[in-house]
Amino acid sequence: MVRIAAIASLIGLGSIGPAWAQDPPPSEPPVVIADLRIEPWHGAVFEQASRFQHPSWGERHAQRNLRTAMAIAQAEGLSVDYDVLTAAAYLHDWGGLEPYEVEGVPHQIRSVELAEPFLREAGFPMEKWPAVRDAILGHVPSGQPTTPEGIVLHDADLLDxxxxxxxxxxxxxxxxxxxxxxxxxxxxxxxxxxxxxxxxxxxxxxxxxxxxxxxxxxxxxxxxxxxxxxx
Structure with a gap:
């Protein structure tokens, strides 16, 4: 079972509770998140990402990308969907890692090929899949993401x-x-x-x-x- 406190800590937002329903102090910019819910598919994504132990493109890189992307969204006042950003951040490099990579296939395209059936089976709300796809395909330096999630993930990935x-x-x-x-x-x-x-x-x-x-x-x-x- 996914622990809510662990997820909150992971994205750097503190504890999740009644405070989410309160207005933030006027001196602090709001954390702008759309549709924050903790679902079983989150656990499946985190479990899959735990297998990505590459020192440069593994799970830790995904964790940093998610936190940095959230921070950028907050600073820019962008409304981002937590489901989309989490799935994209944790799975964006999947297709570039052994044994999943395919010679001649760009890793972002391979990641999309792997992530779509995986998320569908895990119970991800697939109406959000086009935004996840946009973020994964757009995270590379030459990428041209069109969604808020894709934009902040692109910049977070480059900053890393x-x-x-x-x-x-x-x-x-x-x-x-x-x-x-x-x-x-x-x-x-x-x-x-x-x-x-x-x-x-x-x-x-x-x-x-x-x-x-x-x-x-x-x-x-x-x-x-x-x-x-x-x-």
Whole structure:
């Protein structure tokens, strides 16, 4: 059974109870969530995501994306559907992980192929599936999401490539055969280019110090190397 307190903690919203029916203090922006309900399918999604243990694209990445996406929605005043955002955040990289990936099929398309029958069987309200599909397909840097959920997930996913967290992810597992050189190349040639892909003002605000940190990291690394050596 899904524990409500655990889900509230997961998305960073504190406890769920009578306070949800109260107006927030005037000094704090509202958390804008449409249709917050805890259903059995949530448990199925969380259980499936617990199998995604990849160090860069696993369950922890999904958790961070959900929290960041919710924070962006709040800052932007966007009304988002918790069901849609949860399903998309936890399943968006499914198709890029072993043993689920298919050679030649972009991971976001493969994720959609896997997620639709899974969510249907789990009891997900499938009238919301088009929005989940939009968010999964649109989460990649070149994606063009059209829903509020897709927009905030897109920006949350890109932000997770930036800053100290982005560095950790790139160095942990940029490929099946990671090397330091490859990880650093991803940081410089990919991570530092993502700021222009962000959609929301809030994401761009959050990105600025992260990108500055990444640039500083590369400069510091180069300054520490003895002449003629590599990291």
């Amino acid at each position: 490539f930036m800053g100290a967290e982005g560095i950790a992810r790139f160095l942990a597992a940029p490929s099946d055969q990671p090397t330091v050189d490859q990880g650093l190349s991803y940081i410089e040639d990919f991570g530092l280019t993502l700021g222009d892909r962000l959609i929301t003002n809030e994401a761009r605000r959050l990105a600025e110090p992260r990108l500055t940190y990444m640039s500083g990291f590369l400069e510091q690394l180069r300054s520490e190397l003895p002449p003629g050596t590599q990291p």
